[in-house]
Amino acid sequence: MSLLQVERLTRRFGGLIALDDVSFSVPSGSLSAVIGPNGAGKTTLFNLISGFIPPSEGCVRFDGHDFAGLKPHQVAARGLVRTFQLVRPFPAMSIAENVRVGTHLRTKGGVLAALLGQPAQERRVADRALQLLDRVGLASVADQAPSSLGYGQLRLLEIARALATQPKLLLLDEPAAGLNHVETDRLGLLLRALHADGLTILLIEHDMRLVMDLAEYVVVLDFGRKIAEGPADAVARDPAVLDAYLGGADA
Ligand SMILES: Nc1ncnc2c1ncn2[C@@H]1O[C@H](COP(=O)(O)OP(=O)(O)OP(=O)(O)O)[C@@H](O)[C@H]1O
Numbered sequence: 001m002s003l004l005q006v007e008r009l010t011r012r013f014g015g016l017i018a019l020d021d022v023s024f025s026v027p028s029g030s031l032s033a034v035i036g037p038n039g040a041g042k043t044t045l046f047n048l049i050s051g052f053i054p055p056s057e058g059c060v061r062f063d064g065h066d067f068a069g070l071k072p073h074q075v076a077a078r079g080l081v082r083t084f085q086l087v088r089p090f091p092a093m094s095i096a097e098n099v100r101v102g103t104h105l106r107t108k109g110g111v112l113a114a115l116l117g118q119p120a121q122e123r124r125v126a127d128r129a130l131q132l133l134d135r136v137g138l139a140s141v142a143d144q145a146p147s148s149l150g151y152g153q154l155r156l157l158e159i160a161r162a163l164a165t166q167p168k169l170l171l172l173d174e175p176a177a178g179l180n181h182v183e184t185d186r187l188g189l190l191l192r193a194l195h196a197d198g199l200t201i202l203l204i205e206h207d208m209r210l211v212m213d214l215a216e217y218v219v220v221l222d223f224g225r226k227i228a229e230g231p232a233d234a235v236a237r238d239p240a241v242l243d244a245y246l247g248g249a250d251a
């Protein structure tokens with residue numbers, strides 16, 4: 001059963017067609033990837049799916065519902081959350097507080113209850129934030145400021161913050177960008193573990209080793225168009241895909 005259906009999505013910016021009539025679906029419980037050269041439309045696709053920009057044409061269906069016109073926080077509240085290519089934590093909050101912000105989207109009283117200070121609930125939220133930080137390997141620095149983190153750790157914080165909203169689908173925009181080999185391997189293990197727990201994951205990634213290692217299914221974009229999709233090994237051998245990569249600056 002598919003959790004996400006992207007149907008004929010098109011997005012124009014003036015005369016530029018950033019995404020051109022793209023359709024695909026993401027099965028519930030799958031770990032899939034979107035790949036393609038720089039400027040192919042990958043982030044635009046995520047911006048459309050997560051409600052950050054409206055489509056010019058086409059629609060997004062998630063968990064049986066049409067997402068037309070929903071704002072990003074409404075999309076997140078329905079269980080679809082995304083991370084950004086550029087990590088941006090709240091700098092004045094501790095690492096743990098950054099994760100708690102995500103949790104409040106799901107707790108009964110929400111942010112209002114947090115402001116009014118319901119102690120029992122606040123403790124649950126704090127516990128959950130610590131569990132998530134433990135999961136991504138950041139529990140020992142929970143009380144520090146995000147500025148104390150290296151780039152790889154910031155990406156892990158971003159993932160913990162997204163997980164705090166208890167998503168059904170997690171969209172990750174280049175989670176391995178800027179990570180060293182050790183950090184990339186750790187990220188791979190984390191994503192595999194989340195997938196094993198039943199989370200559906202769709203990631204944009206340039207690190208082909210990670211994509212081949214993790215993704216069951218791959219969608220390939222080039223110049224806004226879907227040029228291939230299928231199991232990772234078949235896509236890697238597809239002449240149109242090889243041409244897109246070898247013909248472009250990414251070779
Ligand atoms: N807000 C915008 N206004 C105008 N053009 C945009 C906007 N956002 C994206 N574009 C253009 O749309 C095209 C697709 O961009 P997008 O960021 O989706 O590519 P990408 O596949 O994520 O690339 P990268 O791998 O470099 O992150 C590019 O030509 C880009 O310049």
Ligand SMILES: [Mg+2]
Pocket residue numbers: 042043044085
């Ligand atoms: Mg991008």
